Amino acid sequence: MLRACKDLLRPGGRMAFYTIFAPSGLRSEAYDAGRSIAPWGSVYPRDYREMLRAAAFVDIEEVDSTAEYLHTLRAWIAARKRRARALRRAIGEAEFTRIITENEQAVAAVQAGVRRRSLFVGRIGP
Numbered sequence: 001m002l003r004a005c006k007d008l009l010r011p012g013g014r015m016a017f018y019t020i021f022a023p024s025g026l027r028s029e030a031y032d033a034g035r036s037i038a039p040w041g042s043v044y045p046r047d048y049r050e051m052l053r054a055a056a057f058v059d060i061e062e063v064d065s066t067a068e069y070l071h072t073l074r075a076w077i078a079a080r081k082r083r084a085r086a087l088r089r090a091i092g093e094a095e096f097t098r099i100i101t102e103n104e105q106a107v108a109a110v111q112a113g114v115r116r117r118s119l120f121v122g123r124i125g126p
Helices: 002-008 028-036 048-054 066-082 084-091 093-111
Strands: 014-021 057-064 116-124
Touching: 002 048, 048 057, 048 116, 066 084, 066 093, 066 116, 084 093
Parallel strands: none
Antiparallel strands: 014 116, 057 116
């Protein structure tokens, strides 16, 4: 997909995207634990910088936004719990429980260092 994105850009064009991922260098048990609760299947076995380089991007930057992601997850949990009665009526007990559980697992994964969120930016060479 990164190569297809590159093909859409003019020389010198830039692409930027946020993603949630397991940091490289994790022991396989930690990686597997992080992958088991990855949102939307977002954990890839290769480093994003490596994938961007392989797709011919240059001047690759990463801006870590994990702290902000953690803050947002906690805010979502708190807001959903404050509105639990209305949410349970609207989406049902099972769905409410699934969402809260998923968010709490994501918080635990961030705190354990097996989940990060970053902005990646890459440029196409001239």
